[in-house]
Amino acid sequence: MQPSPAERTASAGLRARKKLRTRDALCHAALDLFGSRGFDGTTLDDIAAAADVSKRTLLRYFTGKEDVLLAVFRELAVLTLRELDRRPPEEPPLAALREATRRALTEVTRAGPEYRSTPACLAVLHLVAVTPGLLVSLHRVLLSEQDALAGILAAREHLADPADPRPQLLVSMHACAMTVAARTWQASGSRDLDTLLHLIDLCLDNLSSAAGGPWAGSPVDRGLAGV
Numbered sequence: 001m002q003p004s005p006a007e008r009t010a011s012a013g014l015r016a017r018k019k020l021r022t023r024d025a026l027c028h029a030a031l032d033l034f035g036s037r038g039f040d041g042t043t044l045d046d047i048a049a050a051a052d053v054s055k056r057t058l059l060r061y062f063t064g065k066e067d068v069l070l071a072v073f074r075e076l077a078v079l080t081l082r083e084l085d086r087r088p089p090e091e092p093p094l095a096a097l098r099e100a101t102r103r104a105l106t107e108v109t110r111a112g113p114e115y116r117s118t119p120a121c122l123a124v125l126h127l128v129a130v131t132p133g134l135l136v137s138l139h140r141v142l143l144s145e146q147d148a149l150a151g152i153l154a155a156r157e158h159l160a161d162p163a164d165p166r167p168q169l170l171v172s173m174h175a176c177a178m179t180v181a182a183r184t185w186q187a188s189g190s191r192d193l194d195t196l197l198h199l200i201d202l203c204l205d206n207l208s209s210a211a212g213g214p215w216a217g218s219p220v221d222r223g224l225a226g227v
Helices: 004-035 044-050 055-061 065-086 091-110 120-129 131-145 146-156 166-185 193-205 206-213 217-226
Strands: none
Touching: 004 044, 004 055, 004 065, 004 120, 044 055, 044 065, 055 131, 065 091, 065 120, 065 131, 065 146, 091 120, 091 146, 091 166, 120 131, 120 166, 120 193, 131 166, 146 166, 166 193, 193 206
16 A cells, blocks of 8 residues: 555655754764864764764765865855845845845854754854864855855846956955954854854954054954953
8 A cells, every 4th residue: 555645744754854863963973073083083984983874874965074064054155145135125235245144144053953052053163163174164165155146246236347346355355254253253262143243243344444454453453352
């Protein structure tokens, strides 16, 4: 006898939940191992064994040990695109990009699993911020949708010249500001989303003063000291 539609739906739901549990277990195992052994000292076999799955199973979910951690930030890049496309057309480019990022980061942080009472997204970011190779990879992920983000910004501003560098420049500066904010947040010992968002705002607010100077006694010095 063939299963009923309700039974097929229930089975599909069970499979989806099992996949999510496996992904979460792999992420938790990777965080534990990277924290105790370091990124270079951990292998895919180690992660698979700690999560009680085979290496072959791990590779069905992720392309490598870096991907175990950075998958959440690929999701962040996709959500940022979605949110930017939804921003009011009258919003200035940087304000739109800033709010799109804030909404995407909040969604990823709150919708994902927890790791030792900390949202997994933030726990991963803490580790990435002190691992040079992963930090470079995170920056690459943030820029992975650069052309798409720049295209949305150009369309919002009705730019006629496709060679206009401003959308690409803004997206690149934004990615750099995110990286600096993440490192500052990690160094402060904070693990909460509000502090991270505050630091991202500080970095974005000071893009123009960073480029033009002077820096001595600037508001950002006092702002970062208060974190």
